[in-house]
Amino acid sequence: MSDNILIRPYQPADSIPEITALLHRAYAKPAEQGVRFWASRQDDSVTERRLKKGTSFLAVRDGAIVGTISVYDPDKNSAAEFYRREDVRYFGQFGVDPTLQGTGLGKRLYQTVEDHCQKNNVRFLALDTCENAADLIAMYQRWGFKQVDRVKWEVVDFRSIIMAKELTAPSIPLPEGGGSKHPFPCGEEPALSKAKEDCERKWAGVRSVPPRSE
Numbered sequence: 001m002s003d004n005i006l007i008r009p010y011q012p013a014d015s016i017p018e019i020t021a022l023l024h025r026a027y028a029k030p031a032e033q034g035v036r037f038w039a040s041r042q043d044d045s046v047t048e049r050r051l052k053k054g055t056s057f058l059a060v061r062d063g064a065i066v067g068t069i070s071v072y073d074p075d076k077n078s079a080a081e082f083y084r085r086e087d088v089r090y091f092g093q094f095g096v097d098p099t100l101q102g103t104g105l106g107k108r109l110y111q112t113v114e115d116h117c118q119k120n121n122v123r124f125l126a127l128d129t130c131e132n133a134a135d136l137i138a139m140y141q142r143w144g145f146k147q148v149d150r151v152k153w154e155v156v157d158f159r160s161i162i163m164a165k166e167l168t169a170p171s172i173p174l175p176e177g178g179g180s181k182h183p184f185p186c187g188e189e190p191a192l193s194k195a196k197e198d199c200e201r202k203w204a205g206v207r208s209v210p211p212r213s214e
């Protein structure tokens with residue numbers, strides 16, 4: 001359980017090397033499996049830039065940083081077309097200490113970002129992940145995200161998918177004891193369907209490329 005862990009905004013006094021070390025630990029397992037996200041090897045200057053570029057949150061237990069997530073404003077220069085939209089915020093640099101993975105902390109960090117975006121009337125919340133990271137993609141799908149685009153970042157050796165969730169659509173409360181976790185059980189929300197169709201047209205005929213090993 002992650003009950004004794006506080007989630008709070010990043011503060012300038014927080015240690016950047018400690019956050020870099022946490023990210024390296026968190027992302028070591030995907031890296032061992034051949035998916036080398038930038039966070040598995042980035043240096044402190046990159047950690048700092050990515051933390052300060054957006055609104056960042058830390059999970060802290062007994063004074064130690066055990067998780068982090070950052071959410072960003074649209075970037076009109078992004079290689080990902082979807083991230084250039086004014087009504088989009090996207091999150092990243094998302095990691096939990098390996099000893100706490102699977103205890104619900106990642107979902108709490110994510111929910112902090114979603115709540116922050118809801119309060120700020122953000123329309124779409126988006127993210128990117130490796131197109132071959134099946135477990136992560138399945139997790140984000142369970143959280144209501146759908147693929148809307150693909151992109152190849154320069155800093156990694158795999159292609160990424162962009163996934164998005166419409167936050168302003170009415171949410172449907174889950175029935176007690178289970179039921180569909182999908183917030184739109186009657187079908188896809190039109191704006192995302194359109195984005196997905198555009199993506200499929202753009203990438204028609206492009207073969208999936210597995211991550212290279214060095």
Ligand SMILES: CC(C)(COP(=O)(O)OP(=O)(O)OC[C@H]1O[C@@H](n2cnc3c(N)ncnc32)[C@H](O)[C@@H]1OP(=O)(O)O)[C@@H](O)C(=O)NCCC(=O)NCCS
Pocket residue numbers: 026027030037094095096097100101102103104105106107108128129130136139142143
């Ligand atoms: C991704 C990550 C941040 C999630 O944090 P976490 O604390 O492990 O996640 P949670 O315990 O809140 O679980 C989140 C979901 O994943 C599932 N899950 C967690 N660990 C799992 C495991 N070992 N096997 C299968 N499913 C697992 C949970 O059941 C849960 O599903 P649900 O939300 O549908 O109930 C964390 O695992 C991590 O740091 N991974 C390495 C870095 C990474 O991949 N970052 C994301 C890059 S896009």
